[in-house]
Amino acid sequence: MKVAKFGGSSLASGEQLKKVFEIVVSDPERKVIVVSAPGKRNSDDIKVTDLLIAAAERQLHGDDGGLLIEDVVSRYASIAEELDISGEVIAEIRDNLYSLLHADQSKPKRYLDALKASGEDNNAKLVSAYFRSRGVEAQYMDPMKAGLIVTDEGGYTQVLPESYERLYALREEPGIVVFPGFFGYTMDGDVLTFSRSGSDITGSILANGVKADLYENFTDVDAVYAVNPHVVSNPKGIRELTYREMRELSYAGFSVFHDEALIPAFRAGIPVHIQNTNNPSAQGTRIVSTRDNMNGPVVGIASDKGFCSIYINKYLMNREVGFGRKLLHILEDYGVSYEHAPSGIDDVTIILRQDQMSEEAEAKIVSRIKQELHADQVIVEHNLALIMVVGEGMRHNVGTTARASKALADAKVNIEMINQGSSEVSMMFGVKGHSEETAIQALYHEFF
Ligand code: ASP
Numbered sequence: 001m002k003v004a005k006f007g008g009s010s011l012a013s014g015e016q017l018k019k020v021f022e023i024v025v026s027d028p029e030r031k032v033i034v035v036s037a038p039g040k041r042n043s044d045d046i047k048v049t050d051l052l053i054a055a056a057e058r059q060l061h062g063d064d065g066g067l068l069i070e071d072v073v074s075r076y077a078s079i080a081e082e083l084d085i086s087g088e089v090i091a092e093i094r095d096n097l098y099s100l101l102h103a104d105q106s107k108p109k110r111y112l113d114a115l116k117a118s119g120e121d122n123n124a125k126l127v128s129a130y131f132r133s134r135g136v137e138a139q140y141m142d143p144m145k146a147g148l149i150v151t152d153e154g155g156y157t158q159v160l161p162e163s164y165e166r167l168y169a170l171r172e173e174p175g176i177v178v179f180p181g182f183f184g185y186t187m188d189g190d191v192l193t194f195s196r197s198g199s200d201i202t203g204s205i206l207a208n209g210v211k212a213d214l215y216e217n218f219t220d221v222d223a224v225y226a227v228n229p230h231v232v233s234n235p236k237g238i239r240e241l242t243y244r245e246m247r248e249l250s251y252a253g254f255s256v257f258h259d260e261a262l263i264p265a266f267r268a269g270i271p272v273h274i275q276n277t278n279n280p281s282a283q284g285t286r287i288v289s290t291r292d293n294m295n296g297p298v299v300g301i302a303s304d305k306g307f308c309s310i311y312i313n314k315y316l317m318n319r320e321v322g323f324g325r326k327l328l329h330i331l332e333d334y335g336v337s338y339e340h341a342p343s344g345i346d347d348v349t350i351i352l353r354q355d356q357m358s359e360e361a362e363a364k365i366v367s368r369i370k371q372e373l374h375a376d377q378v379i380v381e382h383n384l385a386l387i388m389v390v391g392e393g394m395r396h397n398v399g400t401t402a403r404a405s406k407a408l409a410d411a412k413v414n415i416e417m418i419n420q421g422s423s424e425v426s427m428m429f430g431v432k433g434h435s436e437e438t439a440i441q442a443l444y445h446e447f448f
Helices: 014-025 048-060 066-082 088-101 108-133 162-172 199-209 243-251 259-267 323-333 359-373 392-396 400-410 433-447
Strands: 002-006 030-035 138-140 150-153 156-159 176-180 183-185 191-193 214-219 240-242 272-276 285-288 300-313 347-353 377-390 417-420 426-432
Touching: 002 014, 002 199, 014 030, 014 066, 014 108, 030 108, 030 199, 048 066, 048 088, 048 108, 066 088, 066 108, 088 108, 108 138, 108 176, 108 183, 108 191, 150 183, 156 183, 162 199, 176 199, 199 214, 199 259, 240 243, 243 259, 243 285, 243 300, 243 377, 300 359, 300 433, 323 347, 323 359, 359 377, 377 433, 400 417, 400 426, 400 433, 426 433
Parallel strands: 002 030, 002 214, 030 176, 138 176, 214 272, 240 285
Antiparallel strands: 150 156, 183 191, 272 285, 300 347, 300 377, 377 426, 417 426
16 A cells, blocks of 8 residues: 655646646555645646645734635635536635634634645545546545644644554555645644644644555655755756665755654555656655665755754863753743754854744843853854765765865865764765755765
8 A cells, every 4th residue: 555645746737736636546556645735836826735835824913814815715626626616615715714814813723724724624625526527436534533632832843652553544445545735634633733834744744644565755856865956956866865865855944744754654665665746757856764776975965054053162071060950041041942962172162943033032142151051252153054875885985074164165165064973874064055055066076
């Protein structure tokens, strides 16, 4: 049995849905289909999810979100028209959207999530209606009925482990099960969404739940590339990589697959196959537990902007019991999480995502570190990019760091920070944001 997830661009128009239909029916093992909301039809288009967020925000600010809801309805209507399916499903979608728009707003996050999630929920209804119109047995599956229960701890939504047992029963459902991605229900029956692009996570949870043999993730590229194709033209496609490698790459900007989507499939040992809806015969990329063919030390190079660092120096920091705890406590007081913390004898650098910290919060954090921890020096640097050079083969290869740093030096890129060793499959370089592309190109040419 296979679980197949289709992303927003695979479901953006009637023409795309026809491709999805052909893919699904060409393999009887494709039993559970997970769908995103309709995405962009071209680069100027707006995703249904973004329209829904805008509508909810307008309404929450006391304005009228109705016009945006009409835009959403017309996206579904144009798909239905292209596919010659009855207006009944569109009438149902319109009613659903207006009742969500006028629902109780006393808990704004809940209100927003319910509207956001409707993008996938209504799309699952539409896709299943289309399959039936083509004579294939298919049903929309409500995540509440299926038992996809989530928690809302630490500010992010996570599946409750007991969901997996309940989802196993989906195996017995008749025909094809069309499941909306991106959200689950709390114990109290409220809708909660995962983070953006979270339908990948739903697919992985379902693959684990039904104990699928394969989790297929259909998107709009032929493969996961070794480097961002906007930075290096025609980069090498990756045929196979391990969960750990993919985790590190998707963390640092490989947006093909959500970084939180790996864990459920990984825990159940289910391989993931990333494929192209627009070119299903392309080989795609497989994500597996172990791979034999190492083909050199590096499998991919990823990078992400928008980080900043707080460098703290204090003589004899290494001897001071509780220094790290007090420092992290200050960050916690401002709701800030950190990404990395490379340290020396008398110093530590905390790397964090810049958008978490307003200018005001930054000033307060710096002054508290100085006053409460009696630091000798506190320096904040903005606009850093983190570059991850990833590959299981690095463990067995001598000199990979030397090759990487020489390539950066030859390209005149100043390395602000290196973090190597904490993860066995990657090394990380911090560079100034403006050097990001030069650094990536230099590293790609060195290793590929
Ligand atoms: N539609 C949601 C988003 O745009 C989730 C998804 O597509 O996976 O983030």
